[in-house]
Amino acid sequence: MNFDPWTLGFQAVNVLVLVWLLHRFFWTPVAAMIAERQARAATLLDEAEARRAKAEAHLADIEATHAAIGAERDAMLAAARKDAEAARDALIDAARAEAAALHDTAKDARVRAAAALKATAMEEAQGLALTIAGRLAARLDGASVDAAFLGWLVQGVRDLSDADRKALTGAGLELVSATLQDAEAQDHISAALSDALGTPVTLRFRADPGLIAGHELHSPHFTLRNSWAADLDLIAAALKADDPHRNAGAISDAA
């Protein structure tokens, strides 16, 4: 067993040289590469984090935009719904107004039609009454009827005031009958009227079948009606004066 100081020195120097060489060619380059990779990784991570933050910000913007669009859509839908409801209400009101107008128009038309129908009916009734009266008068004894109407005419003259009777005597009187009176009947009528007026009168006789029956006394300023046609006219006038209210009330109730 020996111990060589030269070898000790050689080995010490060898190891020192090896330390320097490996420091130069191995440890430092590899450590630098590791540090560079770590730095690059850190940089990449930072960039990735920045991009992720940017992406999240964009995502937040997009979500906010979506929310705004959603809110705007809801507002537009609400406005459209409100407009539609307003339009519907307007249409309903217009339809109601139109229906009311149509109803009123129809009611007026129905009232007018009813009034026209009634007027027509009245005219037809008057015509029918005239026809009935004419046929009835034709079937009655003409002399008796003439006598009755003459009596009523004389009584009517007597019921006049003295001034009226005096006015009748001063003017040309015309006696209108339903049938043409013969001479005997004219004399009888003239005598009866002279007696009623209290003075002799001269009469002109004329026939008017429209009177149906009876005698009427006409003067230039005065007419004393005393015929069936006059009575029917009075009745018709009375019906016209009374019926419109009654008929209108009945139509209103029916409406």
Add this chain to the structure above:
Amino acid sequence: MDSPLQSIPLFMAGPVPIMPAVVTTWAIMAVLVLAGVLLTRRLTLLPSAAQAAAELLVGAVDQQIRDVTGAPPAPFRAFIGTLFLFILIANWSSLIPGVTPPTATMETPAALAALVFVSIIFFGVREGGLGGFLRGFALPNPVMIPLNMLESITRSFSMFVRLFGNVMSGVFVIAIVGSLAALLVPIPLMALDLLTGAVQAYIFAVLSMVFITSAVEKGAPEPGPEPGPEPALETEES
């Protein structure tokens, strides 16, 4: 018969004998430097398998230094890492037939221990200055100065003896067993020698780091007292 501990010079360079351990060391140096140059010739951010292995080695050494010292590994990386690599390859060189590991001779472990001893002084002085380093021997009190100085020598000497004894004994055992049954029988012992060589390399490197750290910490200037809260100014109105 010559002692197996007897080294015979391969040749003489003038008056200087060149031992086989020195030549083997040169070969190991050449291999390590060449491998380092080849590995670091084309370093890329996307490493190859060899580059990944090299980075794994550097990372492991850095992590080990960081665990022991708690400091950045850069100042110690080259020395500690080279010690580990050199001892590992030197120990494993026993697997090559006809090669005696340099660490199986006394000079190489002694040289390594001497370098560690010097490095302890170097790093200690660099950290705390010469005064700080010397004051470290007076801790915990000046009575310990002789013992601390003796310890600084003996711990390096123990490293030398531990490495030399383990490697040399392994070589001896394999040689003895090989002389008795040369075929296949030494293989388990060689595998065990591999493990022993790796463990000894690791132990030598870690102990070196521990001793250097101890010197650095002892030589470092003591931190001042923790700054407490500033006393409130009290003004008395009289």
